[in-house]
Amino acid sequence: MRSLGRRLEMIRALETLTRARLWLNQDNLGLASGDMQLARDMLILIAEGAPEDEAASLAPIVDRLNLAIGNLPDAPVVASDDLEIAWRQLAEAAGP
Numbered sequence: 266m267r268s269l270g271r272r273l274e275m276i277r278a279l280e281t282l283t284r285a286r287l288w289l290n291q292d293n294l295g296l297a298s299g300d301m302q303l304a305r306d307m308l309i310l311i312a313e314g315a316p317e318d319e320a321a322s323l324a325p326i327v328d329r330l331n332l333a334i335g336n337l338p339d340a341p342v343v344a345s346d347d348l349e350i351a352w353r354q355l356a357e358a359a360g361p
Contacts, residue, residue, distance in 0.1 A: 282301070298337045
């Protein structure tokens with residue numbers, strides 16, 4: 266049951282990143298940054314309660330989100346690329 270709960274939270278984080286992608290496409294950097302930070306914080310909480318191997322798989326996603334957040338507002342194109350990579354990694358980690 267815990268595994269199902271973690272997976273649901275990962276899907277919620279993925280949804281939040283999807284919204285951040287939309288905000289970036291609309292040049293709303295403030296809302297994009299806020300959603301990226303929210304998703305990052307969600308993933309950190311998920312990792313804290315997850316088995317070691319699952320937590321290790323989330324670490325690169327959190328790192329990539331930190332890069333994306335750090336690139337705003339000065340380099341939104343680079344932030345968008347980092348966000349896209351994090352989104353794909355999380356989609357893969359959340360599974361089918």
